[in-house]
Amino acid sequence: MPAITVRPLAPDDVAAYRALRLAGIAELPAAFCTTHAAESGLPLAQIAQRLRATSHQIIFGAFDEEQLIALAGLRREPITVVHDKASLWGVYVAPQARGRGAGRQLVQAAIAHACTIPELGRVRLAVAQDNHAALTLYLGCGFTLEDCPASDGMLQMQLWLPRPVRASAESNVFMKINTLQISAK
Numbered sequence: 001m002p003a004i005t006v007r008p009l010a011p012d013d014v015a016a017y018r019a020l021r022l023a024g025i026a027e028l029p030a031a032f033c034t035t036h037a038a039e040s041g042l043p044l045a046q047i048a049q050r051l052r053a054t055s056h057q058i059i060f061g062a063f064d065e066e067q068l069i070a071l072a073g074l075r076r077e078p079i080t081v082v083h084d085k086a087s088l089w090g091v092y093v094a095p096q097a098r099g100r101g102a103g104r105q106l107v108q109a110a111i112a113h114a115c116t117i118p119e120l121g122r123v124r125l126a127v128a129q130d131n132h133a134a135l136t137l138y139l140g141c142g143f144t145l146e147d148c149p150a151s152d153g154m155l156q157m158q159l160w161l162p163r164p165v166r167a168s169a170e171s172n173v174f175m176k177i178n179t180l181q182i183s184a185k
Helices: 011-027 036-040 044-050 102-115 132-140 169-179
Strands: 004-008 057-064 067-076 085-093 122-128 154-160
Touching: 004 102, 011 036, 011 044, 011 057, 011 067, 011 085, 057 102, 067 102, 085 102, 102 122, 102 132, 122 132
Parallel strands: 085 122
Antiparallel strands: 004 057, 057 067, 067 085, 122 154
């Protein structure tokens, strides 16, 4: 069995990406934040733009030789107050490739990439509570369930990224605010 390779996707991968994403949406519509009709109606140029890695998004693909067999995206928020969070999204492994480790390799590649971004503190995702294979994968990669109830059958999970502890001016300001004494009138 040939080895699976994982790499960031590029605009040249647009046809394979679109085909596999549409297959995923058709198979597991509840797992995606779009519909088959909406996604299939997007122009290829717009989808190719999505595949351009930026400082806020990257999409990884797993390949069996030249065939794209799995996808996973990592997106971080551009807004300063929440730019310490990223979302793992669009994870899908083609049925014929399941059980070969492609999903794990993709998630690990996304985590490794997230660890290279100094501002990121955690990666979050949503997963259908009845998708036992995905839950097992995410738990095995270090994600934990968040303490919020499932909504619409979706569970929220997170992974805290390893970061060195460091004092900052912001934490000192916070400590000063917490120690202020306000006199009662």
